[in-house]
Amino acid sequence: MFDFTVVTNWIDALxxxxxxxxxxxLVECVLVALAIITLYAVFAIILIYMERKICAFFQCRLGPNxxxxxxxxxxxxxxxxxxxxxxxxxxxxxxxxxxxxxxxxIVASMLTFACLPWNKGAxxxxxxxxxxxxxxAGSIGVVGILLAGWSSNNKYALxxxxxxxxxxxxxxxxxxxxxxTMIVLTGTMSFSEICQQQADLGWNIFRGHVPAVLxxxxxxxxxxxxxxxxxxxxxxAESELTAGYHVEYSGMHFGFYxxxxxxxxxxxxxxxxxxxxxxxxxxxxxxxxxxxHVMDYIPGAVWMVGKTFFVVFLLMWIRWTFPRLRIDxxxxxxxxxxxxxxxxxxxxMAICVxxxxxx
Amino acid sequence: MSNNNYFSGLFxxxxxxxxxxxxxxxxxxxxxxxxxxxxxxKELKMFDRFRGRLVMPHNENNEHKCIGCGLCxxxxxxxxxxxxxxxxxxxxxxxxxxxVKYEYDLGCCMFCELCITACPQGAIEFCTDFENAVFxxxxxxxxxxxxxxxxxxxxxxxxxxxPAAxxxxPAAQPAPKATExxxxxxxxxSNPETPTTV
Numbered sequence: 001m002f003d004f005t006v007v008t009n010w011i012d013a014l015x016x017x018x019x020x021x022x023x024x025x026l027v028e029c030v031l032v033a034l035a036i037i038t039l040y041a042v043f044a045i046i047l048i049y050m051e052r053k054i055c056a057f058f059q060c061r062l063g064p065n066x067x068x069x070x071x072x073x074x075x076x077x078x079x080x081x082x083x084x085x086x087x088x089x090x091x092x093x094x095x096x097x098x099x100x101x102x103x104x105x106i107v108a109s110m111l112t113f114a115c116l117p118w119n120k121g122a123x124x125x126x127x128x129x130x131x132x133x134x135x136x137a138g139s140i141g142v143v144g145i146l147l148a149g150w151s152s153n154n155k156y157a158l159x160x161x162x163x164x165x166x167x168x169x170x171x172x173x174x175x176x177x178x179x180x181t182m183i184v185l186t187g188t189m190s191f192s193e194i195c196q197q198q199a200d201l202g203w204n205i206f207r208g209h210v211p212a213v214l215x216x217x218x219x220x221x222x223x224x225x226x227x228x229x230x231x232x233x234x235x236x237a238e239s240e241l242t243a244g245y246h247v248e249y250s251g252m253h254f255g256f257y258x259x260x261x262x263x264x265x266x267x268x269x270x271x272x273x274x275x276x277x278x279x280x281x282x283x284x285x286x287x288x289x290x291x292x293h294v295m296d297y298i299p300g301a302v303w304m305v306g307k308t309f310f311v312v313f314l315l316m317w318i319r320w321t322f323p324r325l326r327i328d329x330x331x332x333x334x335x336x337x338x339x340x341x342x343x344x345x346x347x348x349m350a351i352c353v354x355x356x357x358x359x
Numbered sequence: 360m361s362n363n364n365y366f367s368g369l370f371x372x373x374x375x376x377x378x379x380x381x382x383x384x385x386x387x388x389x390x391x392x393x394x395x396x397x398x399x400x401k402e403l404k405m406f407d408r409f410r411g412r413l414v415m416p417h418n419e420n421n422e423h424k425c426i427g428c429g430l431c432x433x434x435x436x437x438x439x440x441x442x443x444x445x446x447x448x449x450x451x452x453x454x455x456x457x458x459v460k461y462e463y464d465l466g467c468c469m470f471c472e473l474c475i476t477a478c479p480q481g482a483i484e485f486c487t488d489f490e491n492a493v494f495x496x497x498x499x500x501x502x503x504x505x506x507x508x509x510x511x512x513x514x515x516x517x518x519x520x521x522p523a524a525x526x527x528x529p530a531a532q533p534a535p536k537a538t539e540x541x542x543x544x545x546x547x548x549s550n551p552e553t554p555t556t557v
Contacts, residue, residue: 058383062393321383322376337369 002299005121032124036114040263047262049075050309051316058320082258085251090153093248097151102249102256104144109260109267111137116270117191117279119300120199130191131179134271135172138226141260142168145235145245148257152248160244163327164235167225170334171232174222177342178215181349182275185212185358195279202286203278207359211349216276218342223268224315225330228261231322234330269311273304277311280304405487410470413440413463414486415503422511423504424482427458431474431483439464440474458504465491466499 011031015024049064049072056063064071090098114124115134125133142165149161185208186194198204205212225232236244246257273279280300284292325333352358394403405411417423427444443460475483483503493499 054387057387057391060386060389060392062391062395065395317380317383317387321379336365 002119003121004119004300008121036110036124040110040113040259043266044259044262045075045079047266047312048078050312051262054313054316055320058317079255082255083252087251087253090248092153094151094153097147098248099253101144101148101151102253102260104147105141105260106144106256108137108140108144109263111140112267113263115191116267116304117195117274118304119280120195121192122301123192126190126192128188128190130194131183131189131275134191135176135179138267139168139172141264148249149245152245154248156241156243157245157247160235160237160241160247164228164245166327167228167232167234167330170331171222171225171338174218174334174338174342175226177339177346178219178222179275181211181215181342181346182208184346184349184353186275191274191279194275195281198278199281202284202359203276203281205276208349208352209359211345211352212276215342215345215349216272218338218345219272219276220311220314220318222334222338223272224318225334227264227268227315229265229315230319231324232330233324234327237324265312265315266308269315270304270308272311273307277307278303279307405489407487409487409489410472410485411488412465412486412491412501413468413474413483413503415461415483417505417508418511421505421508423458423508424480424511425458425461425504426480426482426510427456428479430477430479434473434477436471436473437467437469439467458510461503462500463503464500466496 012024012028015027019027052074053063053071064074067074067077089095111125112134115126115130115137117123117126127133145164145168146161149157149159149164152158182194182204183189185204186197188194188197194204198207201207205216208215228235235241236246238244241247246254249257280303282292282295282298282300282303284295396403415423415425425442427442429442429444432440432442441460441462441464442458443462444456445459446454447457449455470485472485475485491499
C-alpha cells in the first residue's frame with residue numbers, strides 16, 4: 001500500500017531546505033488548507049450533480065441533460081449563478097449573527113471534512129481522540145443553524161431552527177452511541193489507526209458481524225437525520241416552512257448552507273466508510289492471496305472515495321424513497337427506537353469483544 | 360400499550376420501509392419515461408389516447424363516415440365545430456342529409472372529447488399529432504372532410520326498418536338502430552356485392 005507520508009515528507013524537506021522552520025509550517029498549512037478547500041468545492045459539485053441525476057432516476061426521469069454532455073456542467077452554471085447573486089441586507093435582522101451564521105456552518109463542515117482519512121498517511125487532522133473531535137466539531141454546525149434561525153427575525157426560520165436543533169441534538173445521541181460501539185471493537189479513536197487496523201484485520205463491518213451491521217444501519221439513519229436530509233428534512237420542510245432556517249439568506253450566504261448540506265452528506269458517508277467499511281483499506285478475502293494482491297494495487301484514495309460514494313448512494317436512495325416525518329414521529333423514532341437499540345448494540349458489542357467473538 | 364405492540368410495530372415498520380426501498384430501486388433501473396422531444400422528433404410516437412387534434416378518417420375511396428347529424432356541434436361546449444349540410448334526393452325519391460363542410464376550430468377546442476363521445480357513427484377521432492402551432496389564427500380553423508369526399512354508402516335500408524326512424528330526432532340517431540335491425544336480413548342477399556360497413 002502506498003504511504004502518502006513519502007510525499008508529505010518530501011515537501012517538508014524541500015521547504016525546510018530554504019525556509020526557517022516556522023515559515024515552512026506556515027506554507028504547509030496554507031497548502032493543506034488550499035487542498036481541502038479545493039476538494040470541498042469539487043466534491044460539492046460532484047455531489048450536487050449526483051443528487052440531481054439519482055433523484056431523477058428514482059423518479060423515472062433523466063435529470064439535467066442540456067448543459068454540456070449529460071448535463072455535466074449544469075452544476076457549474078448553477079454555481080456561477082449563485083456567485084453572482086446579490087446578498088440582500090434585511091432591515092430588522094441581527095446583523096452580526098445573521099452574517100456570522102453561514103460561516104459557522106461552513107467552518108464546522110470543513111473541520112469535520114478535514115478529519116477524513118484519504119489515504120495511508122494522508123490524514124489532515126489526526127490525533128488519538130479523532131472521533132471525539134469529529135463529534136465536537138460537527139456540533140458547531142448546530143450553533144450556526146440556530147443562530148441563522150434566531151437572527152433572521154422570521155417565524156419560519158425560527159421554527160425551522162428549533163426543529164433542527166431538536167433533531168440534530170437528538171440524533172447525535174445515536175451517532176455517539178454507535179461510534180462508541182465501534183470504538184469498543186477497534187479500541188482506538190484515531191482515524192488513522194482505525195483504518196490501519198482494518199487494513200490488517202479486515203473491515204469492521206465483517207469483524208463485528210451482527211452488531212456492526214446493525215450499527216451501520218442505525219448510523220445511516222441517524223446520519224441522514226444529522227445532515228437534515230429527507231425523510232428527516234423537517235427543518236427546511238419547504239411545503240410548510242418555505243425553506244426553514246435559511247429562508248432569509250440569499251446569494252452566496254445561502255450557497256454556504258447549500259454547500260454545507262451536501263458536504264455534510266459526504267462527510268457522514270465518509271465517516272461511515274471509515275469506521276465500518278475500512279476507509280482506505282482495500283477489500284481482502286482471507287486465503288485468496290492473488291485477489292488480495294490485485295486489490296492492493298488500487299490506491300487507497302480510490303477505495304476511500306469509492307466507498308464514500310457508495311454510502312452516499314445509499315443515503316440518496318433513502319432520501320428519495322421515503323416521505324417526510326412529522327416532528328413528533330421524528331423524535332419518537334430517535335428516543336423510542338434508535339437510542340435503545342444502539343444502547344443494546346453497545347452492550348452486545350462489548351460482550352462480543354470481551355468473549356472474543358469478533359473475527 | 361404493551362411490549363408486543365412495540366416490537367410488532369417496529370418489525371412491520373421495517374418491513375414496509377424495505378418494500379418502499381425495493382420499489383424505488385426497481386424504478387431506478389426501469390426505462391426512463393422522458394421524451395427528448397426535438398431530438399427524437401422522427402421516432403417520437405405519442406401514446407394512443409393522446410388528444411392532439413380532431414380528425415375525420417377517410418378510407419381509400421375518399422369516403423368518411425359522417426352523416427351530418429350535427430350532434431358533435433351540439434355537444435361542443437366551446438362551439439368549435441360547425442357542420443354544414445345539404446339535403447339531397449336519393450334515387451328512391453327520399454331526402455337525405457349529406458355533409459358539405461365540417462369546420463373545426465383548433466384554437467378554441469379544449470380537447471374534452473365530448474364530440475367524439477356524441478358521434479353515433481364513430482366518424483371523428485383525435486389523432487396524436489401535437490405540433491399544432493401556426494403563425495396565423497385563421498390557420499387553426501380546419502376543414503376536416505377532404506375535398507370531393509362523400510359519406511360511406513350505406514346498404515339500402517329495407518322497407519320494414521324504415522318507419523323506425525323517428526321524424527323528430529335529427530336524422531342520425533336512429534341510423535345505427537336501423538342498420539342493426541337491417542343487418543341480419545340484409546346479409547344473405549347483398550353479401551357478394553357490397554362489403555359490410557359499420
